[in-house]
Amino acid sequence: MSAGPSERGRRRLNTLAAVPDYNLSYFYVVVFFGAGAIFVAALLTVSGLVQPKKRTAEKARIYESGEEPVGPAWGRYPIHFYVFALLFVVFDVEVIFLFPWAVLFRDLGWYGLVEMGIFIFILVAGLFYAWRKEALKWF
Amino acid sequence: MTTLVPLGAFIALSAALFFIGMAGVLVRRNAIVILMCVELMLNATNLAFVAFSRRLGLLDERGSVFVVFVFVVAAAEVAVGLAIVLAAYRNRPTVDVDEVTEMKG
Amino acid sequence: MVPGPLGLDPFVWLFLRLLIAVVLALVLILNGALVLIYLERKIQATMQDRIGPYHVGPFGLLQTFADALKLIAKEDFRAGQTDTAFFIAAPALVFSPMLASFVVIPFAPGIVGADLNIGLLYLATLGSMGVLGIVIAGWASNNKYSLVGGLRSAGQLISYEVPGILSLVTAVLVVGSLSMVRIAESQPGPFTNIFVIPLAFVTYFIAALAETNRTPFDLPEAESELVAGYLTEYSGMRWGTMLALTEYGNVTIVCAIMSTLWFGGWQGPGVDSGPVTGPVLGLLWFTLKTYAFILVFMWIRATLPRLRIDQLMSFCWKLLIPLTLLNLAVTATLLIAFPETKVPVAIANWILLGAFVLGLPLIQQRRLRRIRARLRERTIAAAPAS
Amino acid sequence: MSLDLIEPILFGLLALAIVGAGLGVVLAGRITTSALLMAFTFLNMAGMFVLLGAETIAAFQILIYVGAITVLILYGVMFTPQGPRAYGLFFQKQTTVGAVIAALAALPVMAVAFAFRDAGNVPPRGGDLVPLASSIFTDFAFPFEAASVLLLAAMIGAIVLVKRE
Numbered sequence A: 001m002s003a004g005p006s007e008r009g010r011r012r013l014n015t016l017a018a019v020p021d022y023n024l025s026y027f028y029v030v031v032f033f034g035a036g037a038i039f040v041a042a043l044l045t046v047s048g049l050v051q052p053k054k055r056t057a058e059k060a061r062i063y064e065s066g067e068e069p070v071g072p073a074w075g076r077y078p079i080h081f082y083v084f085a086l087l088f089v090v091f092d093v094e095v096i097f098l099f100p101w102a103v104l105f106r107d108l109g110w111y112g113l114v115e116m117g118i119f120i121f122i123l124v125a126g127l128f129y130a131w132r133k134e135a136l137k138w139f
Numbered sequence B: 001m002t003t004l005v006p007l008g009a010f011i012a013l014s015a016a017l018f019f020i021g022m023a024g025v026l027v028r029r030n031a032i033v034i035l036m037c038v039e040l041m042l043n044a045t046n047l048a049f050v051a052f053s054r055r056l057g058l059l060d061e062r063g064s065v066f067v068v069f070v071f072v073v074a075a076a077e078v079a080v081g082l083a084i085v086l087a088a089y090r091n092r093p094t095v096d097v098d099e100v101t102e103m104k105g
Numbered sequence C: 001m002v003p004g005p006l007g008l009d010p011f012v013w014l015f016l017r018l019l020i021a022v023v024l025a026l027v028l029i030l031n032g033a034l035v036l037i038y039l040e041r042k043i044q045a046t047m048q049d050r051i052g053p054y055h056v057g058p059f060g061l062l063q064t065f066a067d068a069l070k071l072i073a074k075e076d077f078r079a080g081q082t083d084t085a086f087f088i089a090a091p092a093l094v095f096s097p098m099l100a101s102f103v104v105i106p107f108a109p110g111i112v113g114a115d116l117n118i119g120l121l122y123l124a125t126l127g128s129m130g131v132l133g134i135v136i137a138g139w140a141s142n143n144k145y146s147l148v149g150g151l152r153s154a155g156q157l158i159s160y161e162v163p164g165i166l167s168l169v170t171a172v173l174v175v176g177s178l179s180m181v182r183i184a185e186s187q188p189g190p191f192t193n194i195f196v197i198p199l200a201f202v203t204y205f206i207a208a209l210a211e212t213n214r215t216p217f218d219l220p221e222a223e224s225e226l227v228a229g230y231l232t233e234y235s236g237m238r239w240g241t242m243l244a245l246t247e248y249g250n251v252t253i254v255c256a257i258m259s260t261l262w263f264g265g266w267q268g269p270g271v272d273s274g275p276v277t278g279p280v281l282g283l284l285w286f287t288l289k290t291y292a293f294i295l296v297f298m299w300i301r302a303t304l305p306r307l308r309i310d311q312l313m314s315f316c317w318k319l320l321i322p323l324t325l326l327n328l329a330v331t332a333t334l335l336i337a338f339p340e341t342k343v344p345v346a347i348a349n350w351i352l353l354g355a356f357v358l359g360l361p362l363i364q365q366r367r368l369r370r371i372r373a374r375l376r377e378r379t380i381a382a383a384p385a386s
Numbered sequence D: 001m002s003l004d005l006i007e008p009i010l011f012g013l014l015a016l017a018i019v020g021a022g023l024g025v026v027l028a029g030r031i032t033t034s035a036l037l038m039a040f041t042f043l044n045m046a047g048m049f050v051l052l053g054a055e056t057i058a059a060f061q062i063l064i065y066v067g068a069i070t071v072l073i074l075y076g077v078m079f080t081p082q083g084p085r086a087y088g089l090f091f092q093k094q095t096t097v098g099a100v101i102a103a104l105a106a107l108p109v110m111a112v113a114f115a116f117r118d119a120g121n122v123p124p125r126g127g128d129l130v131p132l133a134s135s136i137f138t139d140f141a142f143p144f145e146a147a148s149v150l151l152l153a154a155m156i157g158a159i160v161l162v163k164r165e
Helices: A007-016 A022-050 A081-132 B007-027 B031-055 B062-091 C010-047 C063-072 C084-104 C119-140 C144-175 C180-185 C198-211 C236-263 C277-303 C309-337 C343-382 D006-027 D031-051 D055-079 D095-113 D129-139 D141-163
Strands: none
Touching: A022 C010, A022 C063, A022 C084, A022 C236, A022 D006, A081 B062, A081 C119, A081 C144, A081 C309, A081 D055, A081 D129, A081 D141, B007 B031, B007 D006, B007 D031, B007 D095, B031 B062, B031 D006, B031 D031, B031 D055, B062 D055, B062 D129, B062 D141, C010 C063, C010 C084, C010 C236, C010 C277, C063 C236, C084 C119, C084 C236, C084 D031, C119 C144, C119 C180, C119 C236, C119 D031, C119 D055, C144 C180, C144 C198, C144 C236, C144 C309, C144 D055, C180 C236, C198 C236, C198 C309, C198 C343, C236 C277, C309 C343, D006 D031, D031 D055, D055 D129, D129 D141
């Protein structure tokens, strides 16, 4: 990643001036995040100024297709949903190793390939175990 | 050239967050909040690792490598910790660590 | 610091450029939503032999504009038993990551918000943040439909994130960089990545359909079974932000990623022609490629029925993830074995793609036969009792 | 006018957000508020990593902590609903003792923390992906493989716990 942009790319950088600096790049990211929140807030405020406000008891009730809601929704739910979240976390952790490896794998060569192969094989064994235990079933 | 934040400030912030997390673990009785506080403590150590790795100039990127392994441990810890909480909750619908006493001898 | 054009002071140019970038991104999203919703309705109508919107403006062109005005003027009430902080935070939580994704998209040569070193990783990261907003929206509503919708949605989004990211990693293997600008620059000729790794493209396409809640993966908001899933309690402009703006924004982003990674982004004839015509042509190619994918998304919506939740999950975990992992392993091995040429990778990938496309009906047939056999056994076992 | 002070200002804002949200996690009465504030702390911590020049670590932080662990914890919150309870019941009997111990331990550490000085040669910002990768896959190859075994153990353990009838 240390090599500079190509000759063609460098010429373009001079024409329209991409952000050159590390700090400034992330400053952009932060500003975009803030702008998103501010935009949503502004849109809702404008909407709030022009909309009618007639609150009735009916409107304040939870909508469940016309039925009377029975109790809060925050009840007990079957926990096999949890297995998928769990598997996802494990594969997400795999991803944080995959990205650095993918950038450098030409230099690491067969050595890196075997390392990553073993790593993925062990995780796939876990996936296979979950499959055998019927944990991948969504009822 | 921009002014740099001194290393000490990062370490102090890391320590502050670590002790906030520790206080949470000692003070709260909801098992899930305790797990959250453990995550805060792990995150505080991550900040210290990255700060030392970037600013001390002794360890090049190795401090950051350690952080990656801390991520692995944190993910595994939360996965198993929550599974234990859920399994205990199934026996008795509570997440209060004072009330879960079945493991006592 | 780089001096700005027309001899502007660098410091002023810095903030001016940032302001322009933010405003452009917002205009793009708003405009995109207006145009895309109109296109979607017209295309659906054409495919279903209807006329679609035609009252407001010529060819009904102003219909979505009128709809937007209506949404703004509509009361967005909040039911009494909702979780206040979560309910208000959710729209911003899904909108902000989507907006921030536009920072790294290279629209044309030299036109990019900020060329981050880790551009693609950054996009994957922001994609994973969107889940949080949806789970929180589902939870905050205190509505059974919303909660089930939120849970399902979280299950679907996090599951399909895995094959999506694995396909992206496969593309990174071929390109060797995470910077979006570098990825676009690395595919100058007519032989773009689509010819090298078509299977990764297909798997990413499927995952992208699921990530953006598009048919056939639109279970989280399945109108006919879950009312509107996690959106049930949202009304007025809150609903408009969460669904219309964010969904079409996300569709635009995944289509932009696809055209950059596999079709060379702004690359096309004439992008080298000059300092002004080059970027303009680049922007044109990029827009054409991106909109082509969006049209395919709409075509799919008009064609395919919705999947069931268990089919959705088992398709992801039992087929898509093993397949992407296999593709990743094969691609990496061949790239190391033949570092000079990409031809073996391309051959292997086309073979795998053929196997996937031809094998899918076979697997489906076997599954159906097994299920039917099981059902027959059950009816035979139950017959004597009746 | 220039951008000289932007780093200290950003550090101050992020530090304030981290400490505030961290305290919020500990003190909030509603568990959902705690979870949201925890995600907020993680997000700000990612900003802190960016400030230190470790952009890859920051991205991983959001990917793992905000995208995965927070979702997992929200699942945990959803599956263990609690009846309405008094705020005080959320705290243990030894609350004061715990708080005092934490505060006493914190004071000397905080005092020592400021003694650390920079080594002078600050590495360039960003671009830490390649050095990170070369460290993991050469010097730390064994811990890397051990990590996969740890993940496998976690996966199997959690599935057994959850699937138990």
